[in-house]
Structures are given as C-alpha cells and as structure tokens.
Amino acid sequence: MSPLTRRTLLASGTALPLALSAPVAGAAQSSEPTExxxxxxxxxxxxxxxxxGLPWPxxxxxPDQSFSLRTADGIAVPVQTWPTGYWPDGSLKWSAHAIAAGAPRAERYLLTPGPAAVPAKAVTVTRQAGRIVVDTGILRCVINTGGKVLIDTVSRAGKVVARTGELVCLHQNDPDEFDEGGRKIERYTGEVQRVTVEQHGPVRAVVRIDGKHRAKHRGRDWLPFTIRLYFHAGAENFRMVHSFVFDGNATKDFVRGLGVRFQVPMNDEPHNRHVRFASADGGLFTEAxxxxxxxxxxxGSAVRAAQVAGRATPDVSTWDTRVSSRLQLIPAWGDYTLSQLTADGFVIRKRTKPGHGWIHAAAGTRAGGFGYVGGAGGGFAFGMRDFWxxxxxxxxxxxxxxxxxEVTLWLWAPDAKPMDLRFYHDGMGMDTYPEQLEGLEITYEDYEPGFGDPYGVARTSELMFWALDATPSAERLAAQAAVVRIPPLLVTTPQRMRDAGVFGDWSPVDRSNPARARIEDRLDFLFDFYRKQTDQRRWYGFWDYGDVMHTYDNDRHEWRYDIGGYAWDNSELSTDLWLWxxxxxxxxxxxxxMAEAMTRHTGEVDVYHIGKYADLGTRHGVQHWADSAKQLRISTAANRRFLYFLTAxxxxxxxxxxxxxxDKTFLALDPLRKIRTEPYEPDPKALAVSLGTDWGALAAAWFTEWERGGDPVARTKLINTCTAIGKLKNGFITGEGRYDITTGTFATDTVAVSVSHLSAVxxxxxxxxxxxxxxxLPEFERAWLQYCILYNATAAEQIAAVGQSFGSLNLKQAHSRLTAYAAAKTNNPTLAARAWTEFERGEAGYPSNSPWTSTRITGPVVLNPVDEATWVSTNATAQYGLAAIQCLALVGDRIAG
Structure with a gap:
C-alpha cells in the first residue's frame, strides 16, 4: 500500500481542516500597539x-490581518505583512513584516492592526523576454531564467554597475597531499534550472533560483544549489542566501573553490578607481x-585629499605637471586578494596584473568580509556574513x-587546502555489529562501514551587494560592513512574546527572590561560559561554525574533539532548544x-537533504556526518521552528x-539494526517507531506544518498518532509503537513497559x-501526564500504575520539568515540591552545590589561555537550562525563596 498522501487523504474524505481561510468568527482586533x-x-x-516575525494571541x-507601522513619534512607515502561522481556530498566530530600505531610522517602532502605508515607489517584479526584472526604485536587477549566468545585470539610473553574476566552483580530483603533480583542477559554473518569484512587493521581493554546477568541459552536474535574492523598496542593495548540497564522492571529489562572481565595469581613470576591504572591528583598507x-x-594637496577620501580628483590639467606628465609610469594595481584561512589571521596582497609577482599589502586578525571596487562614477560593494x-x-x-x-566572493577559498570530507579513520577492523558495539564501548562512536558519508549534507551562506553611484565615504563603508557582519533585526519584548502564548512553557527572567535570582545567575554563567569557549577553543570553520563540543577531557584541558561520540555535539540533548x-x-x-548560528549549522550540516539518509540527522561525533546512528532526533523540526517564526x-x-x-525513513533504515535479536523486515503497515525520540521528531514536523497552514496530511498524522498513543494501555510508557505509514497512525493493541532516559529530551x-x-486530545493529555508523573516516581508508584518498575533511569534533573508540568496541569503542590527537589538534587546534571565557576588556565599546560570548568558537560548544560527555564515557568511560585 502507498503511504498516506494529500491526494489519498482528500479522496478518502477524512481530511481534517487546517487553518480557516475565512475571517475568524469573533476575532477581536486589539488596538494596543506592539513595540x-x-x-x-x-x-x-x-x-x-x-x-x-511576531506572534499573536x-x-x-x-489570518489576513493587515498592519500599520509608525515610529514612536508618529511617522508612518511602509510595511509589508504576510501570515506565517495560524492557531487551530484559524486566527493569526505568526505574522512576518518587512520595511523598506528608506524607512525612517528609529530606536523603536509601533505595529498596530490596520491599513499599511505603502512606499513612495514599490519594489516591482516583471517578466521581460524570458527574464525576471526586479526594480527597487534605485537598483534594477535582471535575473536570467536559464543558462550559466544567474544575474544578467545590476544597474542604477540606467548605468550597469555589475553584470554576469554567476556561481563558480573549482573541483579537484585528489586532496593535494604532495601527490607528485597528479591532481587535476576542473572549473564548474552554476546552471540555472528553475526560477520562482516567491514575493513581489510592494516592500519586499524574493526570487528563488535552483540549479546545479556544471563542468565547463564535460557534462557532469553536481553540487545542487538554491539561491534566494532579496530586494526591498528604495534599496540600492540586495541580499543573497546561498545554499548548496554536497552530492559528490568524498574520496574523489574535492572542492578547491566555491564562490559567487560578478563583472564590474570600470570607467573612471585608474587614479579615480578605488579598492576597499574592511576588518571585523570597523577598520578599512583603502587604496586607489x-x-x-x-x-x-x-x-597637490587637493588631489591627494580627494583620492584618499574616494572622491573624484581635480582635473589632471590642474595638477603639478611633474606628476601629470608621468602618470603612465606609476604602476596600476589591478588585482587584489584578501584571504582568511583561519579564524586568527587574514592577509591582503596585490599585483599589477597576471604574470607578475604578488606584493604583501596588509594583514590582520579577522576580516569583516566586506569589500568595494569602483570609482567616482559608481561601483560595487559586496560582503559575506560570518566571514572569518x-x-x-x-x-x-x-x-x-x-x-x-572581476569580483569573486569565495565561500571556500582557493588559497586554502581543498575541502576534504573523507572519513577520518579506516574502520580499524570493525566489520561486524558485535565489533562495532565494542567500539562504541571504548570511544562512544557508533561506527559502521559506509555510514560516515557526507553525501547529502548542506551549507548556507549569506551575502550582500550594493550598486553605488560613487565611492562611499569611510563612514558609509563602515556602516555597510557592519550590516554585513550583523544584519539588523527587529524584535519584540520577552513579555510580549510570552503574552502571545507561543513555544510552550517559559517565562521572562524574574529575580524577585533569592532562589530565583540564584538560578538566573547560574543560567547566565552557563551561557557565558559556552559563548567564551566558542572563541577560546576556536569552534569555527566552514563545516563547524555554530556547533559546540560534547564532553571535556580534564587531563588534556581540552574538549574531546578527537574521541568518537564525545566530539561535536550535533544537537545532542537539545542544545538548540536551550539556546532558543x-x-x-x-x-x-x-x-x-549563537542560537541563529547553531540553527544554520545543525539544520544544514548535521542533516541529510538528499540520498538514502535524506531527512535524517547524524549523532554526535568527530565529524558531523561520521557516526552511523542516523536519526530523526537530530533533524527534528523542534530545533528550527524558532528561527523561522522569528525571522520568516x-x-x-x-x-x-x-x-x-x-516517516518514510523507517522503510529505508532500521535504527535498531545493531541490537535486534529477531529478524526484522520493514513492513509499511507495522514499522517499529519509538514513541520518544522518533515520534517526537515526527510530531514536531507535523505540528509545525499544521501551524504554517501546510499539507493537511501533516495534521492528520499528528492527530492520528496522538489519538493512538492515548488509546495505548500504557500510553507513552509503551516505549514503541507499530506505525502504519499508509494511514499515519499507530496500532493500539500493544501492551508493554519500556522507558528510556532519552525519550523526552x-x-x-x-x-x-x-x-x-x-x-x-484528552486521552493523549492523560497519557502524557502519566509519563510526566511516573518517570521520576518511586518504583512502588510505577508498579502500582503499570505493574512494573522502570528500573534505574538517568537524567532525573532533566525530567524534573516533566514533574513540574504535571504539577502545574493538576495543580498539585506535592508534585511541585517534588519537581524542585529533583531539580536541586541534580542527578545526572548539576546539583545545587556545583562550583558554578570557571578557572583560568594558561601555558605551558595549554596552548592558549582558556577558561576551564571541568564539571561542565554540554548534555548537562542543555538539560539543566531547559529544566530550570520550565520549572521556573510552571512551578516558579512554589520555589522556596
């Protein structure tokens, strides 16, 4: 039988309604502005x-509510609004808003339901001769719908500022490890396959481009990409979000360079042409x-001052003739490169032209990823976020x-070693499941031949481009560079978010008594510690930035970056959720x-997007794709929802x-293949699915799709499985369900007691x-409350409820928040007191008497000075943070002051 689909669901007549498309009966429009x-x-x-993005009660x-925006002193601001989420009754849950580039600058704005102001000149999107033309009122961008050139021209006031925007890739057939000259470098260019206009104004327009990179001299296509171009009314810039998927053979396909390239016409005299690069701390490299x-x-001083400032110099006829008559004898430096090969150093070098030597020009620690080339008559500014x-x-x-x-922004620098994604060891003889389980016992790595494959992982980068009518001042360039480094974002207050009732159980910071203040201090300590560790331990790099390490090695004063499953965290025990x-x-x-960077990383690098493991994530390890445990608990939508709704x-x-x-992944890969004792063949009508980590991840995806007003199959599967769990004799305590992918529900006749410490975390x-x-869903709620009450209950209480003790379970501090949830839902002061006892005791977490301090370690025992807290682990941190946040929200009124 076929899996449940939208077509079969609608044909069966059992489709459950999504968000209402008609106005919500009785919806009360609040006139209170949102700041x-x-x-x-x-x-x-x-x-x-x-x-x-903003949430609404x-x-x-x-659902079709319009909004007006104004500054605090009453100036109307043009705004574009669209819905991104709905409540079950069809009312608006999340809205997205966009303001134009020419919006009045203000420290804060007020958003109110009502008619929106429109920009003086809207951004427009039109089709002309098979091309898509976007006009912001200042900038005009012509986008091709096919071929190797994505962006035909970028112009301003009828003058082309940049043309031939294309994606470039350098492919190498070996890792260039002193191979006696056997390597071969091949050039690829992005080939456009599909272009979609996703938004067309009046304030914001979005164009999506999909394709693959194609070899220039043979027919191979690889590295599928999705490019989104963002335009705003009144803007002289546009934003590019570049995503690609690695679909090569890790032993043969090595990326030597991956980038975005434009051609920039140069019409001014060479002495009126300028090159600029920015450092990460606001400094500028400025040369002609x-x-x-x-x-x-x-x-002459006027000439010199004009060139240094980037202005057009006085006419050459006014110069000292001893200079003007010899201009042709002054070298013109046509080529510049800024390369950032590590987090701690960049170099700028230049040369006159190909075939001649490079000259060192400047160097620094961290570059801002921003540059400019142009002159008095106009130019092109460009930048890459998170450059260093x-x-x-x-x-x-x-x-x-x-x-x-020619301007190229290299996401992977050709000056660096080629991108090497090969697995890091040779298997060490672990060819059978028993041998692999032995390896798990010593290095905590779940190795299996062929499973440490990067085929299908992805990465997203963010870039910005400006079409300018002259070389900007130093102050303007610094402002543009700052926007590239940290794109501005509008947000509302924690209390306003809480009042909307989104994202479950949390509450704004409250230090109203000593006990609360003590927990808040500890939460601050843990975040600040990890923020500093990111820099001190250099948790940076193209494939690594955004993640943190899993476990510390006290003897080496180092995180266990090279030890199996103790290395990169890969969302283990919900680090993402703790940050959000x-x-x-x-x-x-x-x-x-930090949460944004982690979501970008864990959603792309730690998850497979194509291939046999598509939709699965990889368990923590030395490489982000190394471990053979491919699981939904890592790819879960629960970790990504926040960034989507807050930023659209x-x-x-x-x-x-x-x-x-x-759910189709259960047909492709058995997650319990190494520990099953009985033969197992995936049956579409009886798939073994964990009611904890597996169903939790599926439910997060289905709920979010329902929330977004998407495919009705998602809501049907969610409600079907919730209803089935409620009908199981032991509910969640059953541990595993027989899932029917053709109907999207569990069998309800299973009777078992199986509880894992990982199921809920x-x-x-x-x-x-x-x-x-x-x-x-009252039966589902009952089943969940039963699980929440019994997990940390006594053996006698567990036996009395389900006839069997759960045994010795781990992560009791983490599960204190389940006890708190049950206490809040049942208004049970005994459970509330129990929750705080479990939390403060800190079993498998941080007891209240933990040190809550770090120690500064310097040489010679460490390479660089670092802050060390040997009692800290990422599992414990994430779960302590979530337990503290939820206990404070649910039973904070029961904490002893």
Whole structure:
C-alpha cells in the first residue's frame, strides 16, 4: 500500500481542516500597539530593508490581518505583512513584516492592526523576454531564467554597475597531499534550472533560483544549489542566501573553490578607481588602483585629499605637471586578494596584473568580509556574513585596471587546502555489529562501514551587494560592513512574546527572590561560559561554525574533539532548544546570534537533504556526518521552528517542510539494526517507531506544518498518532509503537513497559505541551501526564500504575520539568515540591552545590589561555537550562525563596 498522501487523504474524505481561510468568527482586533526594537539595541547606521516575525494571541486577529507601522513619534512607515502561522481556530498566530530600505531610522517602532502605508515607489517584479526584472526604485536587477549566468545585470539610473553574476566552483580530483603533480583542477559554473518569484512587493521581493554546477568541459552536474535574492523598496542593495548540497564522492571529489562572481565595469581613470576591504572591528583598507600619494613629486594637496577620501580628483590639467606628465609610469594595481584561512589571521596582497609577482599589502586578525571596487562614477560593494567564522574564505578583485573588474566572493577559498570530507579513520577492523558495539564501548562512536558519508549534507551562506553611484565615504563603508557582519533585526519584548502564548512553557527572567535570582545567575554563567569557549577553543570553520563540543577531557584541558561520540555535539540533548528558550526569556542579542548560528549549522550540516539518509540527522561525533546512528532526533523540526517564526527565513522554511514526510525513513533504515535479536523486515503497515525520540521528531514536523497552514496530511498524522498513543494501555510508557505509514497512525493493541532516559529530551517535552494546548486530545493529555508523573516516581508508584518498575533511569534533573508540568496541569503542590527537589538534587546534571565557576588556565599546560570548568558537560548544560527555564515557568511560585 502507498503511504498516506494529500491526494489519498482528500479522496478518502477524512481530511481534517487546517487553518480557516475565512475571517475568524469573533476575532477581536486589539488596538494596543506592539513595540518592536532593534535586537542589538541601536538603530543601524545603514538601513537596508528588514524582515522579522511576531506572534499573536489565539483568537485575536484574522489570518489576513493587515498592519500599520509608525515610529514612536508618529511617522508612518511602509510595511509589508504576510501570515506565517495560524492557531487551530484559524486566527493569526505568526505574522512576518518587512520595511523598506528608506524607512525612517528609529530606536523603536509601533505595529498596530490596520491599513499599511505603502512606499513612495514599490519594489516591482516583471517578466521581460524570458527574464525576471526586479526594480527597487534605485537598483534594477535582471535575473536570467536559464543558462550559466544567474544575474544578467545590476544597474542604477540606467548605468550597469555589475553584470554576469554567476556561481563558480573549482573541483579537484585528489586532496593535494604532495601527490607528485597528479591532481587535476576542473572549473564548474552554476546552471540555472528553475526560477520562482516567491514575493513581489510592494516592500519586499524574493526570487528563488535552483540549479546545479556544471563542468565547463564535460557534462557532469553536481553540487545542487538554491539561491534566494532579496530586494526591498528604495534599496540600492540586495541580499543573497546561498545554499548548496554536497552530492559528490568524498574520496574523489574535492572542492578547491566555491564562490559567487560578478563583472564590474570600470570607467573612471585608474587614479579615480578605488579598492576597499574592511576588518571585523570597523577598520578599512583603502587604496586607489593607481595611487598618487607618497610619490617623489606631489600632485597637490587637493588631489591627494580627494583620492584618499574616494572622491573624484581635480582635473589632471590642474595638477603639478611633474606628476601629470608621468602618470603612465606609476604602476596600476589591478588585482587584489584578501584571504582568511583561519579564524586568527587574514592577509591582503596585490599585483599589477597576471604574470607578475604578488606584493604583501596588509594583514590582520579577522576580516569583516566586506569589500568595494569602483570609482567616482559608481561601483560595487559586496560582503559575506560570518566571514572569518566560516573560514577558509576569500575576496578577490581581478582586472581593476582594465575595462572591467572581476569580483569573486569565495565561500571556500582557493588559497586554502581543498575541502576534504573523507572519513577520518579506516574502520580499524570493525566489520561486524558485535565489533562495532565494542567500539562504541571504548570511544562512544557508533561506527559502521559506509555510514560516515557526507553525501547529502548542506551549507548556507549569506551575502550582500550594493550598486553605488560613487565611492562611499569611510563612514558609509563602515556602516555597510557592519550590516554585513550583523544584519539588523527587529524584535519584540520577552513579555510580549510570552503574552502571545507561543513555544510552550517559559517565562521572562524574574529575580524577585533569592532562589530565583540564584538560578538566573547560574543560567547566565552557563551561557557565558559556552559563548567564551566558542572563541577560546576556536569552534569555527566552514563545516563547524555554530556547533559546540560534547564532553571535556580534564587531563588534556581540552574538549574531546578527537574521541568518537564525545566530539561535536550535533544537537545532542537539545542544545538548540536551550539556546532558543534562553533567548525568548532574556531578549539578549548574544544568545540570539549563537542560537541563529547553531540553527544554520545543525539544520544544514548535521542533516541529510538528499540520498538514502535524506531527512535524517547524524549523532554526535568527530565529524558531523561520521557516526552511523542516523536519526530523526537530530533533524527534528523542534530545533528550527524558532528561527523561522522569528525571522520568516525561507531557507529554514524549506528545511521544515522537507521533514513532513520523514516517516518514510523507517522503510529505508532500521535504527535498531545493531541490537535486534529477531529478524526484522520493514513492513509499511507495522514499522517499529519509538514513541520518544522518533515520534517526537515526527510530531514536531507535523505540528509545525499544521501551524504554517501546510499539507493537511501533516495534521492528520499528528492527530492520528496522538489519538493512538492515548488509546495505548500504557500510553507513552509503551516505549514503541507499530506505525502504519499508509494511514499515519499507530496500532493500539500493544501492551508493554519500556522507558528510556532519552525519550523526552529531544523535543517531546516542548512539543507535547504545545500540542495539548492546541488540540482537544484528552486521552493523549492523560497519557502524557502519566509519563510526566511516573518517570521520576518511586518504583512502588510505577508498579502500582503499570505493574512494573522502570528500573534505574538517568537524567532525573532533566525530567524534573516533566514533574513540574504535571504539577502545574493538576495543580498539585506535592508534585511541585517534588519537581524542585529533583531539580536541586541534580542527578545526572548539576546539583545545587556545583562550583558554578570557571578557572583560568594558561601555558605551558595549554596552548592558549582558556577558561576551564571541568564539571561542565554540554548534555548537562542543555538539560539543566531547559529544566530550570520550565520549572521556573510552571512551578516558579512554589520555589522556596
């Protein structure tokens, strides 16, 4: 039988309604304005157009609600609004909003239901001769719908500023390890296969481009990509989000360079052409293609001052003739490269032209990923976000002394070693399951031949481009570079988020008594410790940035980066959720940015997007794809929902949608293959699915799709499985269900007692709370409350309830939040007291008498000075954080002051 699909569901007549498309009966429009402010505190110096998301209380607003925006002093701000989430009654749950590049700068804005102001000139999207033309009112971008050139031209006031925007890739057939010259480098260019206009104004337009990279000299296609281009009304810039999937053979396909390239016409005289690069701390490298400062003869102070400032110099006829008559003898420097090969150093070098030597120009620690080439008559600014964090990266300018400069933003720098994704060991003889389980016992790595394959992992990068009418001032360039480094975002307050009732059980920071304040201090300590560890331990790099390490090695004063399953965390025990809930309740920008980077990483690198493991994530390990445990608990939508709803990011939306049919993975890969004692053949009508980590991940994807108003199959599967769990004699305590992929439900005749300490710690706690609040499922709620009460209960209480003790279970502190949930739902003070006892005791976590301090370690026992807390582990941190946050929200009034 075929899996349940939208077509079969609708044909059966059993489809359950999604969000209502008609106005919500009785929806009360609130006239109270919602204040939004800049995440980083101050208004950005460069207004480039901003998109953000906001939640709304159930039943308050219609799904098609319009909004007006104004500054605090009453100035109307044009805004574009669209829904991104709905409550079960069809009312608006999440809205997305965009403002134009020319919006008034203000520290805060007020959003109110009502008619939106429109921009003086809207961004428009039209089709002309098989091309898509986007016009912001200042910038005009012509996008091709096929071929190897993505962007035909970028122009301003009728003048082309950049052309021939394309994707480039350098492929190498070996890792270049002193191979006696046997390597072969091949050039690939992105080939457009499909172009989709996703939004067309009036404030914001989005164009999606899908394709693959194609070899120039043979027919191979590889590295599928999705490019999104973002335009805002009144903008002289546009944003690019670049995502690609690795679909090569890790032993034969090595990326030597991966980038985005434009051609920039150069019309000014060489002495009026300028090159700029930015450092990460706001500094600028500023030079002219042909410099006229520092010469033996002086052209004049006005000439020198103009060139240094980037302005057009006075006419050459006004110069000192000893200079003007010899301009042709001053070298013109046409080629520039800025390469950031590590997190700790970049180098700028230049040369006059190919065939001649490179000259060292400058160097620094961390580059800002921003550059400019152009002159008095206009130019092109360009930038790459997280430039030094995602090393090795590179910015190239070629031919700036000629008719056109070639600009390449390298996501993977050609100056670096080629991208080597091969598995890190040879298997060490672990050819059988018993041998592999022995390996798990010693290194904690679940190895299996052929499973450490990167085929299908992905990465997303963010870039920005400006079409400018002249070389900007140093102050303007610094402002543009700052926007590239930290794109501005509008947010609301934690209390306003909490009042909307989204994301389950959390509450804003409250230090109203000593006990609460003590826990808040500990939460702050843990986040600040990991924030510092990221930099001190250099948790950076193209494939690594955004993740943290799993476990510490006290003897080496080092995280166990090279030991099996103790290395990269890969979302183990919900590190992502800890960061996101920490942000929700604090509103701290540094927490948001760390959570954002983690979501970008774990949603792309730790998850397979194509191939036999598609929709599965990889368990923690030395490489992000190394472990053979491919699991839904890592790819879970529970970790990505926050960034999507808070920013309306379309790429995250893609990742969420991809997981809706993740139940099919149980036909492709048996997660229990190494420990089963009986023969097992996947049966579409009776798949063995864990009611904890597996169902929790499926439920997160289905709930989120329902929330977004997507495929009705998602809601049907969610309600079907919740109803079935409620009908099981022992509910969640059954441990595993027989899942029928053809109907999207569990069999209800299974009677068992099987409880794992991992079942609830990868998102089911948070998702069950939201599901119960959203849907009328009393039997499901009863089953969940039973699990919450019994997990940390005494053996006698467990036997009395289900006839069997659960045995010795781990993570009791983590599960204190389940006890707190049951206490809150049943208004049981005894359970509330028990929850705080479990939390403070800290079994398999952090007891209240933990040190709560770190120690500074310096040489010679460590390479670099670091802060060390040998009692800290990432599993314990994530679960302590979530337990603290949820216990405070649920039974905070029961804590002893």
């Amino acid at each position: 939004v402010r800049w995440l980083e505190g101050a208004a950005p110096a460069e207004m480039t157009g901003v998109t953000w 159930k039943g308050q607003l219609r 293609v042909r410099g006229i400062t520092g010469l033996r003869r002086d052209p 964090q995602l090393h090795p990266t590179q910015l190239d300018i070629r031919g700036a002394a000629g008719a056109a400069a 809930y920490s942000y929700l309740r604090t509103g701290r920008s540094d927490i948001f940015r 990011d379309e790429r995250i939306g893609d990742l969420l949608h991809d997981l809706v049919d993740a 990868f998102g089911p706690v948070e998702m069950c709370s939201e599901i119960i609040a959203a849907a009328d």
